[in-house]
Amino acid sequence: MPGALTRRDIAPKRAPGKAWLCVCSTNSSMSRCRAARKPAAAWAGWARRSDRAPQNSPAVRLYQTPGAGAGPFFRYLSAWFCPFAHRATIALEHHAGRVGYEWVEALGWTRKETKDGERADEWYYHWKSDELLKHNPSALVPTLIDARGRSVYESLVCVDFIDAVSGATGQDRLVSSDPVEAARSRVWAEKLNRECCSPYYGVLVKTDKGEQKAAFNSLLQGLRNFSKELVKTPGPTFLADAQLSNADISLLPWAYRYYVFEHYRGPEFVIPEEKEDASLAAYHEWFRHVMALPQV
Numbered sequence: 001m002p003g004a005l006t007r008r009d010i011a012p013k014r015a016p017g018k019a020w021l022c023v024c025s026t027n028s029s030m031s032r033c034r035a036a037r038k039p040a041a042a043w044a045g046w047a048r049r050s051d052r053a054p055q056n057s058p059a060v061r062l063y064q065t066p067g068a069g070a071g072p073f074f075r076y077l078s079a080w081f082c083p084f085a086h087r088a089t090i091a092l093e094h095h096a097g098r099v100g101y102e103w104v105e106a107l108g109w110t111r112k113e114t115k116d117g118e119r120a121d122e123w124y125y126h127w128k129s130d131e132l133l134k135h136n137p138s139a140l141v142p143t144l145i146d147a148r149g150r151s152v153y154e155s156l157v158c159v160d161f162i163d164a165v166s167g168a169t170g171q172d173r174l175v176s177s178d179p180v181e182a183a184r185s186r187v188w189a190e191k192l193n194r195e196c197c198s199p200y201y202g203v204l205v206k207t208d209k210g211e212q213k214a215a216f217n218s219l220l221q222g223l224r225n226f227s228k229e230l231v232k233t234p235g236p237t238f239l240a241d242a243q244l245s246n247a248d249i250s251l252l253p254w255a256y257r258y259y260v261f262e263h264y265r266g267p268e269f270v271i272p273e274e275k276e277d278a279s280l281a282a283y284h285e286w287f288r289h290v291m292a293l294p295q296v
């Protein structure tokens with residue numbers, strides 16, 4: 001019968017000798033991903049925690065597959081370094097206790113063995129797991145696989161999907177229950193992606209200094225636009241009263257990384273502090289707030 005898989009059926013198959021990788025193995029505050037550091041057995045207590053979550057919404061019922069415990073559970077195809085995946089990770093961690101997941105490191109780079117050791121440092125190759133190739137036509141992370149083997153992908157879609165199946169209500173939702181606010185934050189999730197995430201790559205990948213600067217300036221303008229929108233509602237986040245949303249999560253993994261600009265491009269690529277540029281004050285307040293959240 002379709003959907004009769006148990007959690008054991010979707011447990012990860014760890015390659016012999018491979019370590020469990022964390023979302024960010026550096027000393028960042030994004031390194032606190034609990035699931036990434038834990039093997040399958042660590043989820044033993046998860047079903048118990050999920051008993052506390054509302055279990056009566058249609059979306060949650062759909063994901064209660066026979067034998068799979070009390071709440072939705074996914075194999076989460078991810079990559080420790082990927083900011084798109086980090087959007088999904090934040091949504092999963094936000095709904096920890098309502099949604100369970102098994103982290104699977106599904107792509108990366110590895111150094112190739114060479115026979116003679118010559119120029120060994122340059123011999124890297126890009127690997128992808130068979131599971132990722134099978135479950136996402138573009139073979140990109142993040143990709144979520146449910147107990148029936150169905151997949152959901154595209155980071156912003158994953159955030160909304162995780163929220164929909166979580167059964168969360170009120171301030172815990174990442175998509176407002178007010179349809180107008182939900183529409184506004186959906187528009188801004190896409191806008192932030194275009195204006196503040198995409199130019200990040202222009203700054204770092206372009207070789208022409210003028211093009212790097214143009215990308216940086218357009219990113220700054222995106223942050224100023226975001227600042228203006230932030231002050232329309234009370235509280236530091238996009239939605240009112242500190243409710244975290246898909247718009248905040250859209251920007252967060254890139255905002256966290258902006259500090260690398262100074263290292264790779266020099267001091268003129270630092271995001272100005274609020275005392276240097278008052279139009280960025282709300283953005284900085286937002287950044288301090290979201291970076292201090294336990295799920296980030």
Ligand SMILES: N[C@@H](CCC(=O)N[C@@H](CS)C(=O)NCC(=O)O)C(=O)O
Pocket residue numbers: 079081082083084085107139140141142153154155156
């Ligand atoms: N539009 C996608 C982009 C995801 C993406 O580009 N992920 C990268 C890792 S950061 C990836 O899977 N790259 C594999 C490849 O390019 O083949 C999303 O929002 O999920």
